Amino acid sequence: MHHTNLRFVSPNARKAWTSLLTFYTIGHMAQRTNNKAKRRPVKIVSLFSGAMGLDLGLEKAGFRLAVAVECDPVAVATIQANKPRLRVIANRIENITTGEIKKAGNLKRGDRVVVVGGPSCQAFSTAGQRKSLEDPRGNMFREFIRVVRELRPQFFIMENVRGLLSAAAKHRPLSKRGPGYPHLEADEELGSAFRRVVSSFKRLNYYVAFDLLNAANYGAPQTRERLVFIGSRSGEKIRFPSPTHDKNGKNGLRNWKTLQGAIGRLNGRKHEFKKFRPKKAVLLAQIPQGGNWLDLPKRMRARAIGGAYKSWGGRTGFLRRLSWDKPSPALVTVPDGNATCLCHPTRIRPLSVEEYACIQQFPDSWKFSGSTTQKYRQIGNAVPVGLGRALGMSIRQALRRSPRSYARGKVECISADLMHRLRKTKRTCVNPPRMRRYPKAATLSRWLQGKPRARREIELLAATEVRRLLARLTLDSTASDLQLIAAR
Numbered sequence: 001m002h003h004t005n006l007r008f009v010s011p012n013a014r015k016a017w018t019s020l021l022t023f024y025t026i027g028h029m030a031q032r033t034n035n036k037a038k039r040r041p042v043k044i045v046s047l048f049s050g051a052m053g054l055d056l057g058l059e060k061a062g063f064r065l066a067v068a069v070e071c072d073p074v075a076v077a078t079i080q081a082n083k084p085r086l087r088v089i090a091n092r093i094e095n096i097t098t099g100e101i102k103k104a105g106n107l108k109r110g111d112r113v114v115v116v117g118g119p120s121c122q123a124f125s126t127a128g129q130r131k132s133l134e135d136p137r138g139n140m141f142r143e144f145i146r147v148v149r150e151l152r153p154q155f156f157i158m159e160n161v162r163g164l165l166s167a168a169a170k171h172r173p174l175s176k177r178g179p180g181y182p183h184l185e186a187d188e189e190l191g192s193a194f195r196r197v198v199s200s201f202k203r204l205n206y207y208v209a210f211d212l213l214n215a216a217n218y219g220a221p222q223t224r225e226r227l228v229f230i231g232s233r234s235g236e237k238i239r240f241p242s243p244t245h246d247k248n249g250k251n252g253l254r255n256w257k258t259l260q261g262a263i264g265r266l267n268g269r270k271h272e273f274k275k276f277r278p279k280k281a282v283l284l285a286q287i288p289q290g291g292n293w294l295d296l297p298k299r300m301r302a303r304a305i306g307g308a309y310k311s312w313g314g315r316t317g318f319l320r321r322l323s324w325d326k327p328s329p330a331l332v333t334v335p336d337g338n339a340t341c342l343c344h345p346t347r348i349r350p351l352s353v354e355e356y357a358c359i360q361q362f363p364d365s366w367k368f369s370g371s372t373t374q375k376y377r378q379i380g381n382a383v384p385v386g387l388g389r390a391l392g393m394s395i396r397q398a399l400r401r402s403p404r405s406y407a408r409g410k411v412e413c414i415s416a417d418l419m420h421r422l423r424k425t426k427r428t429c430v431n432p433p434r435m436r437r438y439p440k441a442a443t444l445s446r447w448l449q450g451k452p453r454a455r456r457e458i459e460l461l462a463a464t465e466v467r468r469l470l471a472r473l474t475l476d477s478t479a480s481d482l483q484l485i486a487a488r
Contacts, residue, residue, distance in 0.1 A: 042399070048117040120140045167192075178430045
């Protein structure tokens with residue numbers, strides 16, 4: 001009933017009623033506006049889109065792709081072959097303005113937007129030369145941050161390789177580390193590149209959480225670890241997705257998916273693949289499933305892997321043959337390479353393009369443009385679709401949480417397991433004694449003076465609940481110790 005039809009005992013009563021009605025009307029309109037905003041689709045701005053594994057996963061989580069930015073003509077052709085209606089900006093990101101992205105994506109004021117992407121990671125990958133920020137590709141994260149700073153999306157997701165956690169901002173060759181050479185500069189310590197990335201995120205004034213996620217824990221038939229940053233403009237609490245699978249099926253989770261379960265159904269289909277060189281094929285025929293060069297007779301090993309035999313480290317990628325009953329290792333861009341071999345379990349060939357796509361969880365209908373080599377590169381650089389979907393569901397949950405202005409400008413690790421690993425980061429890696437100018441351990445200790453500066457700063461990134469857990473552990477504690485403490 002309208003208030004003009006009511007009788008009031010005094011002018012003050014009429015004034016109070018009018019104020020109450022106005023308050024109710026404004027609140028009701030605000031609620032309707034808020035509900036309408038919640039019904040609007042969340043738009044995705046995809047940077048460094050590649051073959052679109054991450055984007056397809058986000059679509060499965062209910063988001064809508066608005067625009068893609070990709071400079072590789074072959075990847076652009078792949079996007080256009082599968083999504084002809086999607087607006088694609090085919091240019092280098094450093095040559096693109098945020099205004100162009102807004103226009104291409106038809107982004108309006110009030111739109112719910114998430115910026116996503118994986119800046120070029122070869123500069124940090126342990127499979128590469130690790131030139132880090134000295135490599136132009138290592139600075140592409142700055143372009144990602146620029147777009148976030150200028151576009152101010154509600155959320156962002158940036159993913160990269162695990163190697164970013166341990167990369168130095170300034171590369172020093174292994175042959176020039178150790179006694180007899182200058183002491184390390186701060187930017188030459190392991191983890192210093194990651195420290196720069198964190199500083200850049202802090203300046204955005206977003207709340208940013210990061211974690212290291214294994215795709216196998218989210219249903220991908222592949223043990224692929226990716227470093228993921230999720231940022232919220234209003235400081236909403238970020239929770240990374242809970243695993244759905246486990247290596248041994250613990251805690252009621254399903255077992256990791258196996259290679260057999262993923263690609264066994266492709267038997268009988270036509271496969272596209274590169275061929276091994278004849279000498280490598282002969283060696284691989286002597287290696288069992290799940291084996292590598294170490295399964296060859298000792299007399300053959302040195303010749304089999306050449307100069308790498310005198311090197312050090314695991315070298316597990318040499319003459320590697322996969323196992324049916326385990327997930328695939330992380331897919332590489334060159335499956336027939338010397339140190340990146342991915343041989344089929346029962347056939348003397350690399351995994352095929354079709355098998356690659358299946359392991360990365362692309363739809364069977366997804367088409368890849370380019371040569372065989374270019375297809376391997378596109379698929380090998382992608383994020384598994386299942387992991388993309390899991391990250392999208394995390395954003396969906398965060399959209400329902402309340403803003404926390406006090407959390408803005410904070411970057412934190414919300415995983416006790418990852419934080420414990422980061423605390424163990426060495427100051428640097430050096431060659432073994434047989435390859436050093438001064439092999440004595442005491443000499444090396446004097447050269448490695450002081451606690452790692454990067455580690456001190458990284459320890460400050462632990463979330464409050466993580467810090468409480470870590471206070472009860474020593475650096476020698478194992479992952480099992482951490483699980484026991486967390487369970488109490």
